[in-house]
Amino acid sequence: xxxxxxxxxxxxxxxxxxxRLAFAESRLPEALxxxxxxxxxxxxxxxxxxxxxxxxxxxxxSQNSENPASRLHEFLCGFxxxxxxxxxxxxxxxxxxxxxxxxFRVTSSLDSMVVGEPQITGQVKEAFQLAQQTxxxxxxxxxxxxxxxxxxxxxxxxxxxxxxxxxxxxxxxELARKVFxxxxxxxxxxxxxxxxxxxxxxxxxxxxxxxILIANRTYENAVKLAEELNGEAVRFEDFERRLADVxxxxxxxxxxxxxxxxxxxxxxxxxxxxxxxxxxxxSVPRNIDPAINDLDNVFLFDVDDLESIAAANLAExxxxxxxxxxxxxxxxxxxxxxxxxxxxxxxxxxxRQQAESVAFAELERSRxxxxxxxxxxxxxxRVMLNAIVNKFTQPVIKQLRESDDGHSSYLAAWRGFYHRxxxxx
Amino acid sequence: xxxLLVSALTLYLGxxxxxxxxxxxxxxxxxxxxxxxxxxxxxxxxxxxLVNWYQVGHFPIVNPREVSAFIGWAIVAYFLxxxxxxQARALPVFLLPLVYLLLLxxxxxxxxxxxxxxLLQGEITTNPLTKIIFPxxxxxxxxxxxxxxxxxxxxxMYLIQEHELKAKHFGAAFQRLPAxxxxxxxxxxxxxxxFVLLTLGVVTGIFWNxxxxxxxxxxxxxxxxxxxxxxxxxxxxxxxxxxGWRGRRVAWLSIAGFVIVILTWLGARALGGYHVFG
Numbered sequence: 001x002x003x004x005x006x007x008x009x010x011x012x013x014x015x016x017x018x019x020r021l022a023f024a025e026s027r028l029p030e031a032l033x034x035x036x037x038x039x040x041x042x043x044x045x046x047x048x049x050x051x052x053x054x055x056x057x058x059x060x061x062s063q064n065s066e067n068p069a070s071r072l073h074e075f076l077c078g079f080x081x082x083x084x085x086x087x088x089x090x091x092x093x094x095x096x097x098x099x100x101x102x103x104f105r106v107t108s109s110l111d112s113m114v115v116g117e118p119q120i121t122g123q124v125k126e127a128f129q130l131a132q133q134t135x136x137x138x139x140x141x142x143x144x145x146x147x148x149x150x151x152x153x154x155x156x157x158x159x160x161x162x163x164x165x166x167x168x169x170x171x172x173x174e175l176a177r178k179v180f181x182x183x184x185x186x187x188x189x190x191x192x193x194x195x196x197x198x199x200x201x202x203x204x205x206x207x208x209x210x211x212i213l214i215a216n217r218t219y220e221n222a223v224k225l226a227e228e229l230n231g232e233a234v235r236f237e238d239f240e241r242r243l244a245d246v247x248x249x250x251x252x253x254x255x256x257x258x259x260x261x262x263x264x265x266x267x268x269x270x271x272x273x274x275x276x277x278x279x280x281x282x283s284v285p286r287n288i289d290p291a292i293n294d295l296d297n298v299f300l301f302d303v304d305d306l307e308s309i310a311a312a313n314l315a316e317x318x319x320x321x322x323x324x325x326x327x328x329x330x331x332x333x334x335x336x337x338x339x340x341x342x343x344x345x346x347x348x349x350x351x352r353q354q355a356e357s358v359a360f361a362e363l364e365r366s367r368x369x370x371x372x373x374x375x376x377x378x379x380x381x382r383v384m385l386n387a388i389v390n391k392f393t394q395p396v397i398k399q400l401r402e403s404d405d406g407h408s409s410y411l412a413a414w415r416g417f418y419h420r421x422x423x424x425x
Numbered sequence: 426x427x428x429l430l431v432s433a434l435t436l437y438l439g440x441x442x443x444x445x446x447x448x449x450x451x452x453x454x455x456x457x458x459x460x461x462x463x464x465x466x467x468x469x470x471x472x473x474x475l476v477n478w479y480q481v482g483h484f485p486i487v488n489p490r491e492v493s494a495f496i497g498w499a500i501v502a503y504f505l506x507x508x509x510x511x512q513a514r515a516l517p518v519f520l521l522p523l524v525y526l527l528l529l530x531x532x533x534x535x536x537x538x539x540x541x542x543x544l545l546q547g548e549i550t551t552n553p554l555t556k557i558i559f560p561x562x563x564x565x566x567x568x569x570x571x572x573x574x575x576x577x578x579x580x581x582m583y584l585i586q587e588h589e590l591k592a593k594h595f596g597a598a599f600q601r602l603p604a605x606x607x608x609x610x611x612x613x614x615x616x617x618x619x620f621v622l623l624t625l626g627v628v629t630g631i632f633w634n635x636x637x638x639x640x641x642x643x644x645x646x647x648x649x650x651x652x653x654x655x656x657x658x659x660x661x662x663x664x665x666x667x668x669g670w671r672g673r674r675v676a677w678l679s680i681a682g683f684v685i686v687i688l689t690w691l692g693a694r695a696l697g698g699y700h701v702f703g
Contacts, residue, residue: 178590181604273669276605297672299590309595 007054013090036136069093164313192253215239429473436466497527565626572619577683579612650689
């Protein structure tokens, strides 16, 4: 069995092409079934995200010189009504070790637009689960994909690739952790309900923040968002009164001047016994007076601060990515070796099984003529048949084991024989 | 005894180097080894102190060597107690070198008499209670010092981290030091514990005074300094509870309090008085 990957990604194709070749979720099962019809491929997984479209396939090793990827190309072009030249220009075709290496890199988020972002691992997992439900994966890809997820986990644990935040909304969480350690028990207030503020609030809630207050000039919008986030809407006039109740304030309004002033924060601090507060100003122009940063127990960050952390963390990730690549190289080598070995064992197993079944089928056929056999006679016959099978298969098995370097035409020939055999069944 | 001290010293040095290593490498790794190394050092250190106690036949906290070793021991004991609760990788980086230096000092300081001062010897014969109250008084005070060391270190960590956050330096210190709330919590808890221990230490001292000569207070330099220390920490606690003083202000005050602790320990010695030892 050979692993083949055909795909396009944000590195090889512009978004227009990716859009054309992307699989709509509703059509994925149909596509998977068409792929894994044994004619095109034996097993298949399709990963289709906004940044990449990839077909991961397990294919029988071909006996002729046909390129295994070309069948996948035909399929992709056929399915999406796309000219072969366009696909050829933008796609990459990888087989065996190169394919395994690529799958491990993608799953571990080393091939991502933002290296180390965890979403891709989840997306590949979903793609694999769908393939399982559709029945388009068998032994080989199941093993490969499970290994890929284990490698992704290892990369995450052993390198710092995912340990620091590179998006502004996550940076806000990271900063909050440096002030409060544990977000459990904190209350967040959004002043203005911009998209970025909403995203940051969601991250904070996911990371343990207990409560969310939303103040917005248009009260209805605050109510709507509060329902969505399971929080509490606050009238805009009231936000100052509620400052004392919150640990984290995220401000993003379109106001041209400062909305939160040092005097307000001083009052809030006094009534909350100086328990620390963190203010995040993601509005441009700024909505929180920067003088607030001079107060004790208050920590103010603006968009530039968040962005500078994000940039530093990204550079850190790229350094960690080098270590991750070493892990991936090691894992690829190991898996490729395991795969090749599994392959020769499968051929040997099939060969032996066939020889045995022929021998014992003949025994059954001759039963009538043999008449009643005693237990000893029956046992002696079975021993004899087994000995014949062994003596007959031994030289072939020996030859197969010796030729197991992954490229042997001898092994390929036997493999071809058994795959044809399987297909007939 | 010397071999035990050298072994403990070596283990602590291992702990120092290992804590630096863990601190420097950022990848999250389970940090189970460090408490083990320190615990091992602590066990050996304890054995060294017990052997010394056995050899000299009285609670071994008479000369500067012994005091230094005992303070180091108390700091490690306190660290081991709180390290279960706080996974602050930065704490041992500050504490262990200090412990190492204290233990080293206990080996290189000039060897003075290991005998009990005559004053105490005489007292023990006339008042058997002294035999108990002496170790209790000293142990309480020294454990309060250990807790104040941690308060001091937490204050320093707080100020560094606070500076990084305010100045928007998101560099190495920012990444590695604990969160502000954690620094504040470790510092304040240790302060409370230290305060209770110091209070008990002072009370036992006053009680002992009274036992000896019917006077509660002698205006001995060390007594006065201890009272000042006690008042500083009381002041911090009072304003924290009533006015919500915390963070930077408390961190600075904790550092000031610790300077007075050092003066009480070393300075009072220079000024004389009957607290001649320690």
